[in-house]
Amino acid sequence: MAMKKVPGRWRQIPSGSTATSEKGGDMAKLCVVGAGVVGQATGKGFLKLGHDVTFVDVNADTVEQIRSNGFSAIFPEEIILRDVEAVFISVPTPTAEDGVNLSSLDQACHDIDSALAVFQSRPVIVFRSTILPGTTRKHLVPLLEKAAGDSRVGEHVCYNPEYLRERHAQRDFDCPRIITIGQSVRSEDAAHRLAELYHPFDAKVYRCGYEEAEFQKYVNNLFNAAKISFFNEMREMAKGLGIDPTLAFQLTVRSAQGMWDPLYGIHDKGVYGGACLPKDTNAWIEYMEESGFNPIFMQAVREINRSIGGA
Structure with a gap:
């Protein structure tokens, strides 16, 4: 009914x-x-x-x-x-x-x-x-x-x-x-x-x-595209750094809340903040750029956060 x-x-x-x-x-x-x-x-x-x-x-x-x-x-x-x-x-x-x-x-x-x-x-x-x-x-x-x-x-x-x-x-x-x-x-x-x-x-x-x-x-299809692109960028960065990303990705599935909690990030709670996410995003982008890489995906992530008032 x-x-x-x-x-x-x-x-x-x-x-x-x-x-x-x-x-x-x-x-x-x-x-x-x-x-x-x-x-x-x-x-x-x-x-x-x-x-x-x-x-x-x-x-x-x-x-x-x-x-x-x-x-x-x-x-x-x-x-x-x-x-x-x-x-x-x-x-x-x-x-x-x-x-x-x-x-x-x-x-x-x-x-x-x-x-x-x-x-x-x-x-x-x-x-x-x-x-x-x-x-x-x-x-x-x-x-x-x-x-x-x-x-x-x-x-x-x-x-x-x-x-x-x-x-x-x-x-x-x-x-x-x-x-x-x-x-x-x-x-x-x-x-x-x-x-x-x-x-x-x-x-x-x-x-x-x-x-x-x-x-x-x-939203269904674009989320899938975004997730694939995120891990593709991480894979390319890992190759440039001489790191095998296989284990890191497998551990991320088990450790990152955005992976094991399907409701993480979908609520209207504004920008990402806290002690880790802004500083680590900025540090990663700067490190990649100084190493000669172009972290396009993560740059876009930061710009979206900033556009709605985040760090």
Whole structure:
């Protein structure tokens, strides 16, 4: 049972049981638009629960490959949404010179609208692509409503970020750590319907606003990028100093609070301070610069701290 709605706050929806023979209620017809890594993991995950899934893709080789493996796959012009409960859109959103390229996403919206115009039923439209905060509310919902000629389409739109690793996408979908559903006030019912589809998974479901969910997906990815870059810089510094960093990194996993405490640093407590962090950051940067190295990452760390009033 969902908790009461609290505007602007994250809400946790209790998880269901693991998917066995009691597959969480009635089976649904689902459509997955964009049959790449994310799309196929999503569709095949729901297939395992007994749902009726049709994959949609523009690439003939992809469609043929899916069909050859015994699954249903069609081209966008063949989409029929009669009795479809949900449409998952997982097309790529690559970075272009002027920002995120939404062309594939826009085309997917037009393809869906063409099919929506034929039937009165309204499936939940679930965006899975990584998009910048505000994209769903300011771009995708108006695009869908304009193309469909129906201002009520936005009542059925959710944003559902994926947390899938490319090499382990299927396993990650089947065994999710969390499930996040972004919604608007208008799409409360759609978010509930989507949460019900995820009910059989042994994971907590969190519902929040569109922008919060879009932002969180970027925070998720950028944190991973930042952590990798930090240790890459430390590795390069170690090489320059003639030090093998392997043991140091392994010990850091066990000693640094930022590693063993997942909540460390996320609370709004302002700048880093205390007796150690400012002085050691400054000392390290000066030592590296005097040694002929350029500690770009740590310089940025210090500048961020200073920009909000720190040392």
